[in-house]
Amino acid sequence: MTTGYLWFKALHIVFVAAWFAGLFYLPRIFVNLAQVAAGSHAERERLLLMARKLYRFASGLMLVAIALGLVLWLGYGVGRGQGWMHAKLALVVATIVYHDLCRRLLNGFEHGARRRSDRWYRVFNEVSVLLFAATVVLVVVKPF
Numbered sequence: 001m002t003t004g005y006l007w008f009k010a011l012h013i014v015f016v017a018a019w020f021a022g023l024f025y026l027p028r029i030f031v032n033l034a035q036v037a038a039g040s041h042a043e044r045e046r047l048l049l050m051a052r053k054l055y056r057f058a059s060g061l062m063l064v065a066i067a068l069g070l071v072l073w074l075g076y077g078v079g080r081g082q083g084w085m086h087a088k089l090a091l092v093v094a095t096i097v098y099h100d101l102c103r104r105l106l107n108g109f110e111h112g113a114r115r116r117s118d119r120w121y122r123v124f125n126e127v128s129v130l131l132f133a134a135t136v137v138l139v140v141v142k143p144f
Helices: 003-035 041-075 083-110 118-141
Strands: none
Touching: 003 041, 003 083, 003 118, 041 083, 083 118
8 A cells, every 4th residue: 555545545534524524513503493483583594604604614525525535446446346335436426415405405494495394304414324324334344
């Protein structure tokens, strides 16, 4: 293993973990937004500002994590032709879809749409944990 490979791998892990941290917390803000009383304009605006900033920050982390992952996969051949990598790539796509769904939900809150309960957002919040856990298991255990 070259030093370059190890640096890319370490940075990839850091950026993936940071991206997921954003995905863990953003839906929690949605839970709070769903609970805001109708007349609490200041609280709603504060939570929306937090959500917008977190979404933008997490989006940047996602782009760097994906770029570093591509360097490892295409540049160093990590997991090429192996089943666990195919499954991991499917989870990466699912995580990108989840990230985009967060954007759509945020847009709904910004436009005053409150279609779901705080309980729904609590369950939605757990999806990112499952995606993260499954991804880590695939990368570490390489079950197939």
